[in-house]
Amino acid sequence: MGMTQHAEPAVTTPPASGPGKVKDGRTSERPLALRLLARPEVGVFLGAVAVWVFFLIAAPPVREGSSMANILYQSSTIGIMALPVALLMIGGEFDLSSGVAVITSALTASMFAFQLTLNVWAGIFVALLVSLAIGFLNGWLVVKTGLPSFLITLGTFLILQGVNLAVTKLVTGNVATDDISNMDGFDQAKKVFASSFEVGGVQIKITIIYWLVFAALATWVLLRTKYGNWIFAVGGNKDSARAVGVPVTFTKISLFMLVGFAAWFVGMHNLFSFNTVQSGEGVGQELIYISAAVIGGCLLTGGAGSAIGPVFGAFMFGMVQQGIVYAGWNPDWFKAFLGVMLLGAVMINLWVSRTATRR
DSSP states (O other), X not given: OOOOOOOOOOOOOOOOOSTTOOOOTTTSOOOHHHHHHTSHHHHHHHHHHHHHHHHHHHOGGGGSHHHHHHHHHHHHHHHHHHHHHHHHHHTTOOOTTHHHHHHHHHHHHHHHHHHTTOOXXXXXXHHHHHHHHHHHHHHHHHHHHOOOHHHHHHHHHHHHHHHHHHHHHHHHSSSBXXXXXXXXXXXXXXXXXXXXXXXXXXXXXXXXXXXXXXXXXXXXXXXXXXXXXXXXXXXXXXXXXXXXXXXXXXXXXXXXXXXXXXXHHHHHHHHHHHSSOBTTTTTTHHHHHHHHHHHTTOOTTSSOOOSHHHHHHHHHHHHHHHXXXXXXXXXXXXXXXXXXXXXXXHHHHHHHHHHHHOO
């Protein structure tokens, strides 16, 4: 007589719920403090506040409205360039020619208009074309050759530095351009690029407004547009980005051209602020722009960063540059102070990154 066995149905015990449920490190929500630390701009914001408070105490003139206006002005001339440099770094590239490119644009506009006796706006538009062409060339060479942008733009830096000096001497017979303040269109161009307005009895340079507007626009592009996603993608891994349809060539070249546009803009501000340009200037400024971006949380390896962080980074530079003067210290300490800030920012960013990702 056979015996029939009936299998018992498998019973799956549902996971425990309620107050007694144990969360592991992977599913538990990180504390708010750690989530804030994960933001690249938080560290530099705290650093900027600390530097500001320090100079408020060490340099009493900083407390005056006119002094703060000067600090913001210095910060804006750095910040306008630091923004596209930061976007380029997020995209995984460098531009060591950005400092001398500012002077190249100013020299081009001044000499083209003056030597041909044209309206200064003709020189302005020619300078824009030259600046965009320099950016395009840098980007195209980086993409097509596969060489590091450090090497490509170092070559461009040396070329522009030599051309700035040689062409200026050849055309004007001097190391500086001629004064263009009496030329047609100068007053209108000055209002656009180098004017100021009064707020509460304090003169505010228009570059401060441009700086904040450009920062807001860059933030919107990074966080709310497809192009912003492309920037992060090509900076993280360009091969993976290309595999999912990201136009890597267009993105990288356009980022270099964006740096060229900013160089043109700052160059026009310099030209119409001082009416003339020294051809040997601009050397070393590229390191300040890159440093402001790094202090602002942009990784040297690309793929991470923000547009707000470099704003605070540029403010720290402007604060230190003017704060040392207001404190009556030897201005030779400026670069040393900046070096300390840069190293400190890199260390803090590393600590923040490890702390934010620790489970």
